[in-house]
Amino acid sequence: MLLVLTSFPENEIAAAAVQTLVEEKLAACGTLLPGARSIYAWQGKIEDASEVVVLLKTESSLYAKLEKRLTKLHPYEVPEIVAWEPGAVHRPYLEWVAAALSPS
Numbered sequence: 001m002l003l004v005l006t007s008f009p010e011n012e013i014a015a016a017a018v019q020t021l022v023e024e025k026l027a028a029c030g031t032l033l034p035g036a037r038s039i040y041a042w043q044g045k046i047e048d049a050s051e052v053v054v055l056l057k058t059e060s061s062l063y064a065k066l067e068k069r070l071t072k073l074h075p076y077e078v079p080e081i082v083a084w085e086p087g088a089v090h091r092p093y094l095e096w097v098a099a100a101l102s103p104s
Helices: 011-023 060-073 091-101
Strands: 002-008 029-042 045-058 082-084
Touching: 002 011, 002 060, 011 029, 011 045, 011 060, 045 060, 045 091
Parallel strands: none
Antiparallel strands: 002 045, 002 082, 029 045
16 A cells, blocks of 8 residues: 655645546545645745645555656646555555455
């Protein structure tokens, strides 16, 4: 299993992207966490923006395709896309993720 973190400027944009990724079986699930505040350096200025953090659940074998698709769906010039493998996953949840991502 792989967890992929990203962020979006608005809930509706995030939800549409997650729905597409789930429909295309690139992610089994996407959890939207609205209410984030990001303070960051961008093009020589310090920015302060409200964002929606999204945590996608997928498999390592799908990462390259997910990253490519997410980049196309994303409104940011340089989207945050950070992935990591969890050290432990509840077996039934892991099985659900695998089933959700398998071809129909």
